[in-house]
Amino acid sequence: MEPHALDFPKIDAVLRADGTGEVTIDGTSHPLQADDELAALREALTLISGTAIRLGRPVKVTTRDGEGQSLVVVSPDGTFTEVAAPDATGAGPQGRPPEPGWPPAESARPHPSRTSFLPQEQAEEPATQGWRGILTRAGFRMPPGAAERTERADVQAVTQHWPGPRTIAVVNGKGGASKTPSTILLAAVFAREGGAGVLAWDNNQTRGTLGWRTEQGPHEATVLDLLPQVEPLLGIAAQSADLARFVHHQTRDRFDVLRSKPMALAHEQRVEPNDVDVIHAVAAKYYRLILMDSGNDESDPMWLRMIDRTDQLVVATTTRDDHAEAGALLLEALAERDEHSARLAEHAVAIVSQADPRATADQVRRIADGYRQLAREVVTIPHDPAMVGGPLRYGSLRPATQRAWLGAAAAVARGL
Structure with missing residues (x-):
């Protein structure tokens, strides 16, 4: 028996x-x-x-x-x-019924296929x-178990290296919607799991705070210091180490940060659309992944040029209604802008962070469900005190929060 x-x-x-x-x-x-x-x-x-x-x-x-x-x-x-556990559907190991007409009839095959002598599956x-x-x-x-298999699949997704550089833009028209933490923690996951070659870039005209929430290198350089050096950095004699004078390496999380200058007024550090182009050219030469933290002015030519250079759009929001509404309106506006922007909006990833510890599970679910009508994937992030203010490091997060950010990065990776 x-x-x-x-x-x-x-x-x-x-x-x-x-x-x-x-x-x-x-x-x-x-x-x-x-x-x-x-x-x-x-x-x-x-x-x-x-x-x-x-x-x-x-x-x-x-x-x-x-x-x-x-x-x-x-x-x-x-x-x-x-x-x-028995498969109640009788659909096979994946729980999925076979498609009509599959597998094809033997008569449809002009020649019998040969079984390879080489092993096709890796031992789990x-x-x-x-x-x-x-x-x-x-x-x-x-x-x-199923949860560990899912985690392994997410790790495999974020460790991939794609042919050619990829650019990810993190957006929301409202301040405080968790754009900067999302940029930092996505960059950390990609760098820690997939290796070097990840840049977080503060593409912000008005007091971007990416530099405040990340580790500072042995200098105070910002994007304004990089701009005059674009030509030599794009030259054939330039080396990757030359860029260390302008970016701030994150020693624990293994990515680099290109800062804006938040102490300066916007008119003192105005970056034009063609500046975005040349900075992006430098970043694409030295990095495989570029994550762009954005400002709040969606009409700024600098912001719009970022969209033109983006391969994957991420909408960051909290459970606040105004943050969620601003992100949704942004997606709807991009859908009407041009073909490229519409494609970004359709395949966007929404990250819903529970910034308020008092937010209920129903509030988080309501925002996430709303974005499922707009975005390709939606990921929720639990509240974590380590995400509130000050320098932000992946290793300081709770295990459940780290797991959620791994899932978010995997959702982004599936669009690359």
């Missing part, structure tokens, strides 16, 4: 990274308190396999962790077998997270 056909006692197990947890057997709870998660696992195994020994047969255990819920069978000898790495990860570290090779 198959293990899952047996009459099992009801056993639930929860393990936590700090070594705590509980095993509940037919309603009786057995708390776990150990030095670490592996020691807690050993305690849990003792309880569960003891039950299997007393019954003289395997027992079924429901495990719960950050990965969700899993079902395993534990034998009296302590070995594990994962129980696969075992689980590293949740119950499955604990079991893997204990010597049981467990496949990753």
